Amino acid sequence: MPILDVRHLSKIYEGKVAHQALHNIRFTVEQGEFVGIMGPSGSGKTTLLNLIATMDQPTAGEVMINGRNPHLLSRNEAALFRRRELGFVFQHFNLLDTLTVEENIVLPLMLESAPLNMMEDKVKHIAAQLGIGSILPKRTYEISGGQMQLAAIARALIQEPSLILADEPTGNLDSKASREVMSTLSASSREASATILMVTHDPVAASYCDRVLFIKDGQLYNELYCGDHRQAFFQRIIDMLALLGGKSHDLSTIRF
Numbered sequence: 001m002p003i004l005d006v007r008h009l010s011k012i013y014e015g016k017v018a019h020q021a022l023h024n025i026r027f028t029v030e031q032g033e034f035v036g037i038m039g040p041s042g043s044g045k046t047t048l049l050n051l052i053a054t055m056d057q058p059t060a061g062e063v064m065i066n067g068r069n070p071h072l073l074s075r076n077e078a079a080l081f082r083r084r085e086l087g088f089v090f091q092h093f094n095l096l097d098t099l100t101v102e103e104n105i106v107l108p109l110m111l112e113s114a115p116l117n118m119m120e121d122k123v124k125h126i127a128a129q130l131g132i133g134s135i136l137p138k139r140t141y142e143i144s145g146g147q148m149q150l151a152a153i154a155r156a157l158i159q160e161p162s163l164i165l166a167d168e169p170t171g172n173l174d175s176k177a178s179r180e181v182m183s184t185l186s187a188s189s190r191e192a193s194a195t196i197l198m199v200t201h202d203p204v205a206a207s208y209c210d211r212v213l214f215i216k217d218g219q220l221y222n223e224l225y226c227g228d229h230r231q232a233f234f235q236r237i238i239d240m241l242a243l244l245g246g247k248s249h250d251l252s253t254i255r256f
């Protein structure tokens, strides 16, 4: 059974003029897969992520996560479902600056009232995996952007959610930090067999995925698999983006 099964998903934003943001989207993501979503600005990426994150209701179709349809749950059940089954990584890290890195990472376990020794073991293990053991006692203003994003990734991984949703995780990082974060994310996702769906405009970030789905005008346009050579995959992503068009990418400035 796939971890994520998106079935014939459509979204129409009602208003003075109704707008169809997504049209009959279908795809699945298997356990342990790292999948990217790309497409020109306005193609429907955020809408898709919001529907999967249960932040919004589809007009038609369904989303199954780990065999359950979260859109059929009550408000409270959906909130619990999000907390237990989903992990989130955002462009702006969303760490609490009054807490240390370690406290930020264990926050999801504290909300579940997990035993203290279990929390300590888990945070040590995950920090070692992501190479951020030395910054655990620090506060967010004492660490770099890349380290902040790794801390946010650790917070998303610590509960071992069914699915991690990442929204432009490198959007606030320079290219060196982006590469470090993406290489650590893909390695640790492989190690932990975490399932990740990542929306990105960044072809370098996307080249760390196992597979990238391309959306155009609210419809699935194509998909590419990484294969054995990441550099060749990066080039195929660039070629596909050029084919897709749209004004959000200045491809001439992007280097592998």
Ligand SMILES: Nc1ncnc2c1ncn2[C@@H]1O[C@H](COP(=O)(O)OP(=O)(O)OP(=O)(O)O)[C@@H](O)[C@H]1O
Residues within 6 Å of the ligand: 013, 015, 019, 020, 021, 039, 040, 041, 042, 043, 044, 045, 046, 047, 048, 248
């Ligand atoms: N709440 C809303 N009400 C009406 N229209 C919306 C709403 N949210 C998004 N849209 C429209 O739906 C389409 C898809 O928007 P969406 O934000 O999902 O695109 P995107 O691919 O994430 O774009 P970007 O890359 O610029 O973030 C766009 O035409 C947008 O204007």
